[in-house]
Amino acid sequence: MTATTSLPRLKFELLKTDPASHARRGTLTLNHGVVQTPIFMPVGTYGTVKGVMPRSLEEMGAQIILGNTFHLWMRPGLDVMASFGGLHPFEKWNKPILTDSGGFQVWSLGAMRKISEEGVKFASPVNGDKLFLTPEVSMQIQTVLNSDIVMQFDECTPYDTKGHITTEAEARISMELSLRWARRCQHEFARLENPNALFGIVQGGMFENLREESLAALVEMDFPGYAIGGVSVGEPKEEMLHIMGHTPHRLPANKPRYLMGVGTPEDLVQGVADGVDMFDCVMPTRNARNGTLFTRFGDLKMRNARHKNDPQPIDPSCTCHACAGTSGVSWNDGGREGFSRAYLHHLDRCAEMLGPMLATIHNLHYYLNLMREIRESLEAGTFTEFRAQFKSERARGV
Incomplete structure (x- = not known):
């Protein structure tokens, strides 16, 4: 691939900061479009956000989605990807895409993989082939x-392995390996003349000093953007929140900050307050497929028998297709075209595919709308008030 100098690669513009926290409002210009931050990025592991058409993603406000390097390498494979000219035309998504490096998937293989200085040897979970993934x-x-944002190959530092909590010495070895791999990624990225943007990943487990060492080394390498990895990997919630509060605002103010694999609506609001610009998580889609729906007033368990005869929509204030139908207005505004909780409960009990599809549409709409409201509050200078109202409404319960 030949680099095209007319492409923006990546341009980050910081528009506003919140004086009472580390929250920021910005724009991120990439080769396939402009992303308004803070933003949540739906996860499309195999080249699709499960159960959602690309058009629906655009309608609900998705600006950038994820693809999974490891799984797309397995299937359909690079020959197919190359024949289509990359992931965008293959999955019919013309907005930005971020791909992870494969490091987390390799980590999740556990005993099936062997890590060395060179890379990771493992057996393909698809057909058992012996594979070697390197930076x-x-x-x-x-x-x-041809993803707009490319992630460096790193080792995801575990929190707990077979009952053994990772020590500081073990986390240091892992973090330093990721730093060496980061340099190799930079060199190969440049050799390939990739016209997109490469992000470095801060590691270091739950240890502040290691996080700061990793951060300083990556900043010296001058990546276009930075991610915080190795969280939400089994650690207690308070430790994850501690690292969330410690690390993001220490990253360069003029570059985007991405918190990988996090999390609940509460995590997103707190992460924004801590200085994060970009989030991804499988939670809204995975939970939807398991009957858990997020709403402004708490979470709904659609498998509970109490919903069997409930005529209400998932969330009366929501304007997603599942809640408001084609009218695009909530029940509170008089629109009654959406689907009832009773219907969603019925679909789940019958294992009808429309159930998880509607639930996924709702959950993603909720997450993307939450980020839109956060951006609006930052623009208006009312983020503190927004956080208080958000907390109060979520605690109220459905």
């Missing part, structure tokens, strides 16, 4: 995918 191979795969 260079990760960059080569992501170049074929």
Whole structure:
């Protein structure tokens, strides 16, 4: 692939900061469009956000989605990806895409993989083939995918392995390996003349000093953007929140900050207050498929028998297709075209595919609308008030 100098690669503009927290409002310009931050990015592991058409994603306000390097390498493979000219035309999504490096998936293989200085050897979970994923191979795969944001190949530092909590010495070894891999990723990314943007990933487990060492080394390498990895990997919630509060605002103010794999609506609001610009998580889609729906007033468990005869929509204040139907207005505004909780409960009991599809549409709409409201509060200078109202409404319960 030949670099095209006319492409923006990445441009981050900081528009506003919140004086009472580390929250920021910005715009991120990438090769396939402009992203308003803070933003939540729906996860499309195999080149699709499960159960949602690309058009529906656009209608609900998705600006950038994820693809999974590891799984797309397995299936359909690089030959197919190259023949389509990358992931965008393959999945019919013409807005920005971020791809992870494969590091987390390799970590999740556990005993099936062997990590060395060079990379990771493992057996394909698809057909058992012996494979070797290195920083260079990760960059080569992501170049074929042509994602707007490419993530460095890193080792995801575990919190707990078979009952053994990772020590500081073990976390240091892992963090330093990721730093060496980061340099190799930069060199291969440049060699390939990839016209997109490469992010570095801050590691270091639950140890502040290691996080700061990792951060300082990556900043010296001058990546276009930075991610915070190795959280939401089994650690207690208070430790995750501690690292969330410690790390983001220490990253360069003129570059985007991405918190990987987090989390609940409460985590997103807190993460924004801590200085995060970008989030992703499988929670809204995975929980939807398991009958848990997020609403402004708390979470709904659609499998509970109490919903069997409930005529209400999932959330009367929501304007998603599941709640408001084609009218685009909530029940509070007189529109009654949406689907009832009783119907969603029925679909789940019968294992009808429309159930998780509608639930996924609702959950993603809720997450994306939450981020839109956060951006609006930052623009208006009312983020503190927004946080208080959000907390109060979520605590009220459905």
